[in-house]
Amino acid sequence: MAMPDELRDLLDGRWAALRRNSSELLGKLEPAHDLDREEYRAWVLEQLHALAEGGHPLTGFPAAYGGKDDVGGSVVAFEVLGYGDLSLMVKAGVQWGLFGGAVQALGTRAHHDEYLPAIMNLELPGCFAMTESGHGSDVQHLRTTATYDPASQEFVVHTPDVSARKDYIGNAARDGRMAVVFAQLVTAGESHGVHAVLVPIRDESGAPMPGVRIEDCGSKAGLNGVDNGRLTFDNVRVPRSALLDRYGSVSADGVYSSPIEGAGRRFFTMLGTLVRGRISVAGGAGSATKKALTIAIRYGLARRQFTRPDSDEEVVVLDYLAHQRRLLPALATSYALHFAQEELVSALHDVADDRGRRELESRAAGLKAVATWHATATIQTCREACGGAGYLSENLLAGLKADTDVFTTFEGDNTVLLQLVAKGLLTSYRDHVGDLDPWGMARFVADQFVGVVIERTAARAIIDRLVSGSSDALLDRGWQLRQFEDRERHVVEGLARRLRRATAENAFDVFNAAQDHVLHAARAHVDRVVLEAFVAAVDRCGDAATAGLLDQVCDLYALSTIEADRAWFLEHGRLTPARAKAVTQAVNDLCGGLRPHARRLVDAFGIPEGWLAAPIIT
CATH class of the missing domain: 1.10.540.10 (Acyl-CoA dehydrogenase/oxidase, N-terminal domain)
Known part of the structure; x- marks a missing residue:
């Protein structure tokens, strides 16, 4: 064991x-x-x-x-x-x-x-002032300006209207003394796009600097230990040296230069260097989710409710399939996301070239979206699984629910992030397939047809095994991976065909009409990446018993994901109705099989006991 x-x-x-x-x-x-x-x-x-x-x-x-x-x-x-x-x-x-x-x-x-x-060493508390009241996701069109004055060799940082006010800025309301302010850089009447400028916002006594207006965002749904504030700049002057100039500099006489050609490429290069924040949010959300699952599962192992017909002893609630169904697939997903996060962090640490950085940015966007949505859904489920006790602040779940809710929209709104993932998939698809002239399209359709035949032939073999009584058919790892790969490929190819209809005149409308398809493509891609990361983790596990347990957890992740999107698999002939029912039964069986290991699986997270001081589990 x-x-x-x-x-x-x-x-x-x-x-x-x-x-x-x-x-x-x-x-x-x-x-x-x-x-x-x-x-x-x-x-x-x-x-x-x-x-x-x-x-x-x-x-x-x-x-x-x-x-x-x-x-x-x-x-x-x-x-x-x-x-x-x-x-x-x-x-x-x-x-x-x-x-x-x-x-x-x-x-x-x-x-x-x-x-x-x-x-x-925290002698200089600071802020990251990017988001504005009128622009959050659309960073490229921020309205704050930093205009260079060659006479004084200073930048004049200014908030032109209320929509350009820096909003929701952590550390601004109480403790911050300096801010990295993202603004449109202007020299000699020409804008060079968004750059970052260091702006002092308080003096040593804590008073706002001249021209800096600071407001407190006040109480929030959660995270009230963070002093979020609003910053407005009224022609605040900072020295030329205040420009963070790795990717764009201004000479004393006002001449702009950059080692990167093109405003668009320069902008995305600058934002790409900050991808660590997005990866960190995904990891932080994962930790909060693990904490919620630990509390809920430990409570589920202690709480008893109702008796069996043949006994006066009340039943431990985690023995109920319905309760297992609430918590164990979510636990399996948390394991899967943990290993995907580990791969992502390693990629961040090791990335060395432009192609690797682009792939990293896309993967970070997708994993952040999926991990934070998983946190929101799972923490709510854990709260419900603990009944009224879960609603009490002392049992920590209410605080976790409130504090993590904003994770789905900070460091990138999740819906926008998945659109970025889909854009990357389409770019990769175009590079692979080309522009799809008539001959290329005919070849592509033929390849697709052959691929579907192969997939369905393989699927038929699995069905035959099911019919013949082979209960391990759905636990075939190769079959699971093929389902994830096939879904991703099919959805991306269908999306590409839809978007080929776009012209210069109707491009927005065509893309807008396909946004549900866009998001499904991105989600299918992330699911596949996460499963592959989990499979790789199981493969490198040296202990046979541990690998066997993780193999079951991986099965539960794979099959519960297929079950959640079974409408697509049925609609596209990847599952028969009978087989879809078999997937559900397999999920039930896996939940029952993992029930004895639930405590072991959450204890392995290594959460310090002092931070699990919920009365319902202590």
Whole structure:
């Protein structure tokens, strides 16, 4: 039988030592209880200083400034914070991931020398001021301006109207002293697109700097330990050196230059350097989801309800199939997303070329969307699975539900992110297939027909095995992978055919009419990537018993995903009605088979017990 430590070793993965050290540091902090908003904000800042003193921020910063040059490790350390207070996690992400990360990625040596040490040790609390009241996802059309004045060699940062106000900015309302402000860079009357400028927003006493207006966003649905605020700039002047100029610089006399040709390419290169934030959100959401599942499953193993006809003893609620159905497929998905996240973080750490970076950005967008939607759905399910007890703040699920709700829209709205994934799929498809002239289209249709025949022939063999009594047919890993691959290929090919109808005149309308198809293509792609990551994790597991248990969890992920989209599989002839029913029965059987291992599976996450102090499980 697999032991928890073996599972945990596999889950801890490449950064095992760092995960455990980060968990140990988190375990030294004590949760906050019953604080009002200002007390909560003060507590979060105090804990942030404790993290700084414990070395948490060093991981991802350059060794030249006392860091460890471990970009992947910085994401892992952030993920671990998701087991604790989520306001603390988010504020740490703002300070060291967004603010510090922007200075590191977009600035040059002079900026690093001047600011990184103070950012790392928290002497300089800062903000990441990108989102505006009128523009969130459409960063390219932000309206804040940074206009160069050659007479004084300064940039004039200005908010032209209320829609250009920087909004929802973490660290702005209370603690931040400087902001990385994203603005349209203007020299000699010409705009060069969005760039980042360092703007002091408070003086040493905490008072707003001249021309800077700071407002408090006030109470939110969750994350009230984070001091979100609004920033407005009234012709605020900063020196020419305040421009983070790795990808675009301005000479003393106002001449703009960039090592990257083309405003569009330059813009996406700059944003691409900040992909770590998106990957971190996916990881943080995963940690919060694991925490919710741990609470709900442990409660389900302790809570009893109703008696059997042949006994006076009440039944443990996790023995009910309906309860298993609520929690165990979600647990399997969390395992799958964990291994996909691990691959993504490794790719971030190792990426070395432009093609790798483009693939990384697309994968990060898709995984962030799927992981945060999974968090929202699963935490709600866990709350319901704990009944009225789950609604009490002391049992932590209500707070997790409130705090993670915004994850689906920050660091990129999920629907927009999936559109980016689909765009990448279509670009790859075009590169593979070409422009599809009549001969190319005929060849493509013939290839597609042959592919479907092959798939259906293979599917028929599985059906024959089912009919003959082979209960393992749906557990054939090759068949599962083919279903995911075939769905992705078919949906992307169908989308490409629909979009071929677009002309210069109707391109928007054609794309708009196909958005449901666009989102399905992206989701099918992410599901396939996640399954492949899970399969790879099982394959590299050295312990046979652990591998056998994970194999069952992987089966549950694969078949519950197919079951959730069985309408598509039925409509497109990939499943017969009888086979669709067999998938449902297989999911039921897997839930029953994994029920004895549920506690072992959640214990392997290694969540510090001090952050699981819910009375219903203690």
